[in-house]
Amino acid sequence: MSDILSRLRAIPGLAVVTDTGAMAPHLVDWRKRHYGAALALVFPTDTTSVAAVMQACYETETRVFPQGGNTSVCGGSVPDESGRGIILNLGRMNVIRKLDAEDDSIIVEAGCILQNVQEAAASIERLFPMSLGAEGSCQIGGNIATNAGGTGVLRYGNMRDLVLGLEVVLADGTIWDGLRTLRKNNSGYDLRNLFIGSEGTLGVVTAAALRLFPRPPHFLTAMLAVQGTDAMLALARQLRAAFPGEVSALEIMSHSQMTIVLRHVPGAKLALPDNADWYLLIEISGTTAPEILEERLTTALGHAFGTGTILDAVLASNERQRAELWALRHHVTEGNVKEGMGLTHDIAVPLAQIGPFIAAAQAWLARELPQARPVVVGHLGDGNLHYIAMLSHDDWEKVADKPGLTAHLNHALYDIADDMGGTFSAEHGIGSIHIADMNRYKTTHELNLMRGLKAFLDPKGLLNPGRVLP
Template sequence: MSEAFLIALRTIADTLLIEEPTEMQPYLVDWRKRHEGSALAVALPGSTKAVSEIVKLCADYCVPIYPQGGNTSVCGGSVPDMRGNGIVVNLRRMNRILSVNPQDNSLVVEAGCVLANVQEAARATNRLFPMSLGAEGSCQIGGNIATNAGGTAVVRYGNMRDLVLGIEAVLADGTIWNGLRTLRKNNSGYDLKNLFIGSEGTIGIVTAAALKLFPQPRHTVTALVAVASIEDAAQLATDVQNQFPGTVSAVELISESEFALVVTHIQGTANPLSNRAPWYVLVELAGAEAEDVMSDRFMSALEASVNTGAVADATIATSERQRQQLWHIRHHVTEANVKGGMGLTHDIAVPPAKIPVFVRRAEAALASAFSQAVPVVVGHLGDGNLHYIAMFSHADWSATVDKSGCASAVGRLLYDIAFDLGGTFSAEHGIGSIHLREMARYKLAVEVELMKRVKSLFDPAGIMNPGRVLPDSNIG
C-alpha cells in the first residue's frame, strides 16, 4: 500500500517530495537533537491547494500526517514518531506575505512565513507585529499558531491567540476552510479559529493567517536591572507596571546562573553591568513619551530600591545598538543552555504574585532531590511564565543511568509545586509528545474528554499528528 500511496503522492502538483533518507534527515530530528523519527517521505507543498490534495490522499490511504513549520519545538511536537508509516508536511515553501493593510491594522500571510519576516513586513508600513521570541529568525507563523506561542511581549499584547484575527486551514479530509477575516468583532456563532490555535496540527493544518498589527511605538526605553532577590524582582515588575501603565512591553526575568551561561557560551556577549547579582530584570517601555523623559522617570522609580539595596545596579540603553545588546542576552538563553550542559526545561506558569514562592520551593526541592543540578531560570515576570531549567553538567548527565526516569522525576517534582500554587505545566511551549503524562495527571478528566471529542469530530481516522497533545487510556 505504501508504494501505491507514494506513486500517487508524486503526482500532486506544486509539491516538492523528498524520499531519500539522507535528505529527509533534517526534517526528522528536532533542532536540539532530542527527538527523532522516521517517515515515508517529506512533502513540501507550495500552495493551499497542494496541501489539500496531500491531506486528501493521506485520508484515502489512512497515512498519518505530521505537520511541520520551522521545527523549533522543544516538546517533540514537530517531528514524526519512529513508526515510519507517515509523512511530514513542511510548509516552508508557503512563505508569502499576502497583504498588509496599515489602515486596517492587519496583515495576511501564509503559514510558512518566518516570524522575523512578518515583523519586518509590518515595520515597513510603520506598524508593529509584537510577537517576539528567541527563535523568531527560524520559527514560522503556522507553528506559532499551532502552539499558541507566547514570547516576551505577552504582558502587553497577549499570546498568539490574541494576535490572530482569522485563519485558513486544511481539514483532515482535505477540505479547505477559508476563515481569513480581519474583523475585530464577529459574534456569529462558535469562534472556530480558536480550536486550531494551540491544537498542534491535531485537527488540521493551518495554511494562512490574518494577524493583528499595532501602531509602532514612537519611543522605546530598554533597561537591565540587577536585583538582590527573587522577591525584589517580582516587586520591581509590579512597581513598573503600576508606574508606567499601558507602556510596559516586557518584564523579563534572568537568573545569575542563566546570565553566566550566556556570557560564557555566546560569542560577542558582554556584561553591561558593573555589579553582579542573583537576579536580573530586563524591562522595556514603549510609548509616545520622549525617551529621555521615560528614562528619567524610570531611574527615579528605582531610587528607593537602590537605597534599600534591593537594586544592585542598572543600565539603560542609549542607542538602538545598546538595546539590541541587552535583548541579545535574553534571546540567546536557549542556545547557551544547549552548549552549557543538559538542561531539563520546564515551561511552568503560576499566578505572577506566586513566582517567588515557586522559585523558593523549587530551589529547595531540587537541591534536596538532585543536588548535582543547578537551577537556571528565565521567564516572563509580567504573566507568570517561567522556564525553570534543571541544568546538569555534560559529565553528570552522562553518568546518569536512568536518564528518562531522572527527567520524569525532576518534571514531576516541579510540576507538582506549580500545580499546588494554581499553575500549569505548559505555559507557551505546547504539549507535543513529551507532556502526555502531564496531560493525564494534571488536566481535569472532563477537559481531556472534551478535547478528545473535538479531535474525533475533526479527525475521525486519527491521522493528524497522532500521539500529540491527547493522552491515551494507558497513560496515567
Template sequence: MNTEQFIACLRTCVGENGVISDRSQVLPYFEDWWGRCKGDALCVVRPRSTAEVSQVVALCHRHAVPIYVQGGNTSVCAGSVPPHASMGIVLNMSLMSRVIDVSVEDGAMTVEAGCVLATVQEAAAAAGMLFPLSLGAEGSCQIGGNIATNAGGTAVLRYGNMRDLVLGLEVVLPDGRVWNGLRTLRKDNTGYDLRALFIGSEGTLGVVTAATLRLFPHQPEMITAFMSHPTLEATLAVAQMLRAQFGGTLTALELISRSELQLVLKHVPHVSCPLDGEAPWFLLVDIACGADRDALLAEFEARLATGIEDGLIEDVVIPANMAQREALWAIRHSVTEANKTEGMGFSHDVAVPLRALHAFIEETGQAVRTTFPQAQIVIVGHLGDGNLHYNVMFEKSVWAGIADQAGMKKRVNRLVYDQAMRFKGSFSAEHGIGALHVPEMAAYKDDLELQMMEAVKAAFDPTNIMNPGRVLPRVMRETSGSAA
C-alpha cells in the first residue's frame, strides 16, 4: 500500500474532513509551542470518537505506521510533535472534547481526552465542584495531555498531581483494542493498577481517549498573599513556617526570583507588581478557608507580622478582592510567556528534596555563574513539593554570538541535571520526558529501572508504533511502514 492509498484508508476511518494532508495546513501541528522543535509526518488525523481512534490505530498497527499522539501541543519537551522525516501520522485529539458526565454524588466527572483543562474546571464549577489542576497553559492544554505527562501545576501541595486526580481511563491499545477502565471508585483492589500505568506514559503505551476525574467540594475561598524576602534563607524559613502552621489548608506556595519577576514586568504588558521589585526573592501563597476565614486571616496576618519583625519578610500584600488576587496570580502564570520573549532559555524542570533546596540553589547558581557568566539565572517553582523550574537564560543578542550553540546547550543541561541528581533529585518533576530528555534517561536512570520500563513497552507495543523515540533511550527506532 502506497502513501496515497494509506491516507485514503485513514479518510475511510474518520471521514474526509478528519484527515489534514495539505502542507499549508499541517505545519502548525508539526511545531512545538516554543517554535524550537519542528518535524514532519504523512498527515494529521483528527478523530471524533473512540471508535474512530480504534480504527485508525488498528490500521497503523497493520501497516507498522508510527503514531504521534497530540493534545493541545503545549509540551515543553517535544513530546507532541513528530520528528524530522517521519513516516508516521499525528493523531490530534482536539475534536474529542465532550464533557460526558458530572456526578456530584460520586465526586467525579468523565470527559473526553481532547477537553481543554479550563473547560473541565468550568464544568466542575457549574456543578458546584472543583477540579483543582491549575497550569499556566490551562486555556489550551488538554486533559489527555495532562494525563499523558502526569501534569503537576500550582495546587499539587494540597491536591496532588494528575496521578492523584484520575479515577479511571479509557485507552485505545496499540493494536486498536479498547480498554474501558472508566470508573468512579476510590477503592478497587483487583490486580495491577493499569490506570496508573498509562498516566505519565506520554502516549508510548496507548491513546487515552477519555478519563474519569476526581472532583472536590466547590472552590474554597482563598487567602492570598504576595511577599518579598531579603535572602533565600529567609524565604525558605517562611515557607517552612507556612507548611508547619497551615499545612492542611496551604494550597499554593510559589517561589519567584527577582530575575523572573523582572522578565514578566518587562515583557507582559498587563501585569504589574504591587511590591518593590528589588528584593531577591518572592513568595505567592494561597490558603484555603471556610467559615473560619476571619480567624484564619487573623492568625495568618499575625504570623506574617512576626516574619516582618524577625527580618524574614520585607513587605507583603494581601488582596482585598478577586480582581486583586487574579492580578497577583497573573505574575505567576505569565512566566513562560515572558521567558519565551526574552531569548534562549534552557528550562530545567528539576525536583530536589525540600531540605536540599537551599544548597541546590546556592551551589548550582555559583556553578552556572562561574561556567556561563553571560547567562542569567531565572527561577520559579513550587516550594511545597521541591519542584523548581530552573531557567538558564541567554539574551537574544548574546545567544546569537555563541558559535557552538548545541554544545552550549548540552553543557548547561548537564551542569544543572548533575547538580539535581547529586542532591538525590530528579531531572524531570512534572513536564515529562518527551524527545528532548531521552538522553537524560540514558545518563541518569538506573539500568534495572530502564529494563522494567522496556519490558512494559514491549508487552503493550512490541512493534514500537506508539510515540517512538520518546521516553525510553533504548527504544529509539522509528518503525517505518509500507505506507511510504
C-alpha cells in the first residue's frame, strides 16, 4: 500500500487524495445505491500522467477504477468494497484540443463535460448531437466507455457512431494514439471500437476525436397527448415516414411518468390534458422554414386529431418553450428518485415488438407485483425503453426483504425482451449490477471471446475489476 502511494505522489502534476472525507463523494454513485472504498483518489492533468499512474499500478498490481462524472446507474463508476484500488478521475483533463469547422470534428480530452462540448460545437455553428439528462455533469470519457445513447440516436446514432478516433492508455501504461478524424479507414482491425462500451475494463480513454454536424437552422419541437399504445406507435411510424431524415427525436413518457415529473420537479409544467395514456415528444430539424414544418406536421397528424387519438398538442414557438418541453423529458430521473424506489430496466426490443413488450410487461407486473406502478420512458425511434416498476417508499419497505424479489422481476422482464429478440441493456451498460445477466443472456462462446480480449489487454485483471465480465 505504501509503495503505490509513494509512487503516485512522485508523479509530476498528479493530485493524490487519501483523506476519507474528500474521497467520500467519489465512493458512492449519484443515486446512492452503490458504495465502495479506495486507497486513494488521483486526478491526472494530462495523458502522460495517466500513463505513469497505470504503469505504477501495473507494476504493484494495484486495481484501477476509472471515473468520469460518476453518473452511472449500473454501479460501474465507483470502486469495489475491497479498498485495495485507486480511483482514477479524469475530471481535470478537460481541454478542447482542436475545433475544426472545415473537418466537422472536435478533439477533446476525456474529462470534458458533455454540455461544454455541445457549446463548443455551437460556437462554430456545428452540432454535437449527443444529449442526455446528465449532460451538465457527465464526461465524454464516460459517455464513450458506456457507449451512451441519449435522445438523438434515431437520427445521429449512439456514441459509437459519433467517435472518429481515440487516445487510450492501456493497463501497463502504454499509450495508443488513434486520434484520427478519418471517416474511412479500412487498414486492419478497428481498435477504436474495442474500447467504446468497454466500461474502462480494457483501457482508459484519455481523449477523443468526435464527429460534428452542420447545425440545423430550424427546429420544430412538439409534445402530443395520445390515447392508446397502438395509436402512439402508429403515430411514430407516420412521423418517420412524413419527415424522412428530419426526425431527430421521438421520446415517450407514460401518464405515470409525466405525473411524477410534474409532482416532484420544480418549475415543471404541462400545457396539455393530464389524463393521456402517453406523451410523445417530437423534434424535427432541418433547413425547411418552421411555418412549413408546422404545416406538414399538422397534415401528418390530421387523421389522428379527427379520431380523438391525439387529445391535444403543444408546439414550441421559441427556444424557451422548446427548453421547457425538453426539461420534462430530461428530469424524469430526478422525479423518480423523489417518488420512491424505482426498479429500472434498460431494455431494447425491435421496433415492431415495442407494443407487445409493453403489454406483456404490464400484465406480468399486475399479476406478480401489483404494488408497483409501471412507469415508462423511452427512445421510441430506437426501441429503447426504460421500464420502471415504481414502488412507494412504504411499499418498498414491505417487499424489499422478500427473497429474490428484484432478481425475479428483472429476469421476468428481461426474458420477455430476450424472447422478442431484445436485450437487457440498451444504453446504460453492464457495470456491476448486470454481471449475472451476462451469464444468463450471453452464450458461453460470446463470453469466452470477451474474456480473451480482456486477458490480452489487461492480463493482471486490474482495470475496473468486477465490471462487465462475470
